[in-house]
Amino acid sequence: MAKAGDKSSSSGKKSLKRKAAAEELQEAAGAGDVATESGVQPPKAAAFPPGFSISEIKNKERRHLMFTRWKQQQRKEKLAAKKKLKKEREALGDKAPPKPVPKTIDNQRVYDETTVDPNDEEVAYDEATDEFASYFNKQTSPKILITTSDRPHGRTVRLCEQLSTVIPNSHVYYRRGLALKKIIPQCIARDFTDLIVINEDRKTPNGLILSHLPGPTAHFMSSVRLRKEIKRRGKDPTEHIPEIILNNFTTRLGHSIGRMFASLFPHNPQFIGRQVATFHNQRDYIFFRFHRYIFRSEKKVGIQELGPRFTLKLRSLQKGTFDSKYGEYEWVHKPREMDTSRRKFHL
Amino acid sequence: MAAAAARWNHVWVGTETGILKGVNLQRKQAANFTAGGQPRREEAVSALCWGTGGETQILVGCADRTVKHFSTEDGIFQGQRHCPGGEGTFRGLAQADGTLITCVDSGILRVWHDKDKDTSSDPLLELRVGPGVCRMRQDPAHPHVVATGGKENALKIWDLQGSEEPVFRAKNVRNDWLDLRVPIWDQDIQFLPGSQKLVTCTGYHQVRVYDPASPQRRPVLETTYGEYPLTAMTLTPGGNSVIVGNTHGQLAEIDLRQGRLLGCLKGLAGSVRGLQCHPSKPLLASCGLDRVLRIHRIQNPRGLEHKVYLKSQLNCLLLSGRDNWEDEPQEPQEPNKVPLEDTETDELWASLEAAAKRKLSDLEQTQGALQTRRRKKKRPGSTSP
Numbered sequence: 236m237a238k239a240g241d242k243s244s245s246s247g248k249k250s251l252k253r254k255a256a257a258e259e260l261q262e263a264a265g266a267g268d269v270a271t272e273s274g275v276q277p278p279k280a281a282a283f284p285p286g287f288s289i290s291e292i293k294n295k296e297r298r299h300l301m302f303t304r305w306k307q308q309q310r311k312e313k314l315a316a317k318k319k320l321k322k323e324r325e326a327l328g329d330k331a332p333p334k335p336v337p338k339t340i341d342n343q344r345v346y347d348e349t350t351v352d353p354n355d356e357e358v359a360y361d362e363a364t365d366e367f368a369s370y371f372n373k374q375t376s377p378k379i380l381i382t383t384s385d386r387p388h389g390r391t392v393r394l395c396e397q398l399s400t401v402i403p404n405s406h407v408y409y410r411r412g413l414a415l416k417k418i419i420p421q422c423i424a425r426d427f428t429d430l431i432v433i434n435e436d437r438k439t440p441n442g443l444i445l446s447h448l449p450g451p452t453a454h455f456m457s458s459v460r461l462r463k464e465i466k467r468r469g470k471d472p473t474e475h476i477p478e479i480i481l482n483n484f485t486t487r488l489g490h491s492i493g494r495m496f497a498s499l500f501p502h503n504p505q506f507i508g509r510q511v512a513t514f515h516n517q518r519d520y521i522f523f524r525f526h527r528y529i530f531r532s533e534k535k536v537g538i539q540e541l542g543p544r545f546t547l548k549l550r551s552l553q554k555g556t557f558d559s560k561y562g563e564y565e566w567v568h569k570p571r572e573m574d575t576s577r578r579k580f581h582l
Numbered sequence: 583m584a585a586a587a588a589r590w591n592h593v594w595v596g597t598e599t600g601i602l603k604g605v606n607l608q609r610k611q612a613a614n615f616t617a618g619g620q621p622r623r624e625e626a627v628s629a630l631c632w633g634t635g636g637e638t639q640i641l642v643g644c645a646d647r648t649v650k651h652f653s654t655e656d657g658i659f660q661g662q663r664h665c666p667g668g669e670g671t672f673r674g675l676a677q678a679d680g681t682l683i684t685c686v687d688s689g690i691l692r693v694w695h696d697k698d699k700d701t702s703s704d705p706l707l708e709l710r711v712g713p714g715v716c717r718m719r720q721d722p723a724h725p726h727v728v729a730t731g732g733k734e735n736a737l738k739i740w741d742l743q744g745s746e747e748p749v750f751r752a753k754n755v756r757n758d759w760l761d762l763r764v765p766i767w768d769q770d771i772q773f774l775p776g777s778q779k780l781v782t783c784t785g786y787h788q789v790r791v792y793d794p795a796s797p798q799r800r801p802v803l804e805t806t807y808g809e810y811p812l813t814a815m816t817l818t819p820g821g822n823s824v825i826v827g828n829t830h831g832q833l834a835e836i837d838l839r840q841g842r843l844l845g846c847l848k849g850l851a852g853s854v855r856g857l858q859c860h861p862s863k864p865l866l867a868s869c870g871l872d873r874v875l876r877i878h879r880i881q882n883p884r885g886l887e888h889k890v891y892l893k894s895q896l897n898c899l900l901l902s903g904r905d906n907w908e909d910e911p912q913e914p915q916e917p918n919k920v921p922l923e924d925t926e927t928d929e930l931w932a933s934l935e936a937a938a939k940r941k942l943s944d945l946e947q948t949q950g951a952l953q954t955r956r957r958k959k960k961r962p963g964s965t966s967p
Contacts, residue, residue, distance in 0.1 A: 563853035
């Protein structure tokens with residue numbers, strides 16, 4: 236009966252809440268009376284604040300109304316609290332406590348035990364004698380073969396051409412139905428150091444296999460934006476050798492991948508060209524950008540983006556050359572095991 | 583300190599940079615041991631096995647064809663010997679009655695005299711097993727029986743005290759449903775205890791059981807797991823199942839009575855290079871190319887127990903089979919402290935009156951009990967101080 240009364244009286248806007256509260260009080264009082272008759276202690280806490288929640292109202296329009304009112308009230312309270320805090324900070328002036336740093340996923344990253352310590356001897360020895368050692372000791376200079384999966388479409392072909400302008404000393408060859416395992420011995424015989432294969436799916440490039448020829452092979456998933464699609468870009472890159480920036484490759488796996496990217500470019504960057512290629516790793520995604528920079532003064536730089544822009548995500552790192560069936564994997568991305576925490580990254 | 587604590591290490595791991603690592607899971611420490619002081623990639627450890635005298639000595643087989651002796655008691659490399667002959671790295675290392683058995687990749691199996699640790703003498707026995715050997719394993723029940731297998735090299739069992747011909751030569755399975763020959767690639771072999779049977783895992787993701795006692799030379803049981811080559815295998819304490827690992831880091835337990843999959847273990851991200859189960863406890867140690875040593879619990883509940891990041895790529899491991907896993911940290915301290923306490927308390931109690939004798943007897947009994955227990959564990963021959 237009390238419930239029927241509630242429904243009939245619900246029509247207004249502001250008064251509804253107070254009426255509802257009043258009726259709840261009456262209900263609670265009634266219930267309390269009944270309870271005393273039966274011999275149980277009256278529930279005093281049910282009187283104020285009311286024990287009901289907005290989600291228990293069955294009528295959708297009324298529930299929505301109550302919710303919007305509650306939300307408005309919350310917003311008011313929050314604004315008032317902010318103003319109060321601001322006033323306090325101004326009042327204190329210099330003595331105010333520093334602003335708290337907001338939490339971001341990058342801030343909260345779970346500490347990875349494989350993070351490389353720069354002073355670590357064992358890792359330093361491992362890196363000094365791995366397959367990239369001959370590049371880093373300046374014994375070999377890179378020569379790269381860029382190719383695609385079979386029968387590439389327009390976007391992929393243009394991406395290959397643009398990549399070959401970005402990476403010096405690279406050659407593009409079309410794949411006419413040749414098996415990769417047969418290409419690889421021929422590449423090694425002709426002194427190529429790296430092989431890049433761009434995989435295509437439904438007329439867009441979607442994967443990249445980067446294979447250092449005697450050594451590791453990395454397989455990436457990617458997304459691409461071609462040169463003509465980049466707004467406000469500069470003119471085409473020149474033949475100068477670019478500088479390279481590798482950002483944020485902290486773990487042991489990240490180090491290996493970073494070294495792989497570094498071994499694509501020759502050692503001697505020509506600063507006259509003022510071009511720079513950046514591989515920036517954030518949250519396990521590697522962003523590739525190619526810019527031309529100019530220093531207007533000591534601290535001001537102007538940059539122009541040239542060249543293709545793409546994003547890579549590592550799927551697997553294999554120890555030998557490309558052999559997906561019988562090769563040994565050094566690292567494989569397993570989504571169900573590795574992606575369980577939003578704050579854990581591997582690169 | 584590291585040398586003294588070396589005997590308590592639970593797992594010994596060999597790496598690609600030539601470093602032998604001892605890991606103590608109780609104290610969660612890992613220690614590096616190198617023969618020459620500096621790691622060298624030419625000395626990449628390819629085989630590990632226990633030496634003579636229980637688990638006090640480790641034989642380390644390196645890529646430059648030397649076998650080094652490492653003492654776990656002292657924590658140092660004691661000597662090495664060069665084992666020439668054949669090409670490739672060691673695929674199997676075993677020790678039997680004072681002799682050393684080695685097998686290399688190109689198929690030369692040699693038995694060496696173990697007494698001269700530094701000089702390289704001629705081998706006592708040499709067998710040609712066939713090229714492309716992937717594993718040589720010694721039968722733990724019969725130390726003179728070894729089994730070898732590899733890529734296009736069928737499983738063969740050799741008796742080193744017998745003739746030059748293999749005791750058992752396995753036959754390939756029948757042609758498959760397209761009438762094509764099934765290729766052979768035996769990656770790992772294990773002898774099943776209690777019978778003459780052998781289990782092998784292949785690079786074509788098959789697990790096979792052979793029985794030399796039965797008239798058929800073909801495998802008695804064959805199952806497959808996954809799509810990637812199986813690289814390592816170990817037997818579980820029950821003896822009815824094996825755990826296999828493949829190049830993608832997937833570990834699976836397969837029952838040998840029916841040939842079905844019992845369960846999988848998660849965690850590894852790289853190719854599995856070494857696997858070993860504890861002989862009595864349900865623990866499994868695994869190491870691989872992702873540079874992490876993991877200890878899993880196999881039963882109730884199945885899951886990861888310990889994970890240790892070791893900075894180099896791990897090639898092979900040895901798990902100590904001893905039972906007193908947890909008592910380790912206390913033992914090195916007690917022998918120093920207890921004798922001092924004993925003398926002091928003895929004098930103290932002797933000077934007290936008879937009324938305190940009940941306490942004295944109790945304490946002495948408990949101390950004596952502790953002492954004897956410790957003495958029994960550690961030094962059975964020594965007398966009380």
